[in-house]
Amino acid sequence: MDRSAAESVFANYHNRAPPPSCSSALIPSNDEHLLVQPKKLANPVMDSRNHRVMQQELKLNNKLGIDVLNQKSELSRVFQEKKRDQVYQEQKQKEKPSEFHLALEKRKKQSEAKHQKELNEITYVRFRFYF
DSSP states (O other): OOHHHHHHHHHHGGGOOOOOOOTTSSSOOSOGGGSOOOOOOOOHHHHOHHHHHHHHHHHHHHHHTOOTTOOOOHHHHHHHHHHHHHHHHHHHHHSOOOHHHHHHHHHHHHHHHHHHHHHHSOOOOOOOOOO
């Protein structure tokens, strides 16, 4: 093919006629029963029993107004923390202290008493004069 023939083909390429088509190609057929029918795929998460139970529990808690995600206000968190600390202190006071803790307390009281006694005593300083 020489150069002029190639140029003429290229120039006439966009002016060509559409290809002949079959008129029945765009009409849907009536053979739907012969086609493979699509079906919905099973979602293993949605089908699992654990997921269903969890969803049911979440719906019930939401209906009853129970906050599952522990999203409380700052004030209620502070109150809850104070109450927890108070309960802890009460339990700590109810428990019997061990022998070790009793000995520590006794030693601490003795040390404080000795220190207080030293502060209360009037100390005399002796001076010795050498001539």
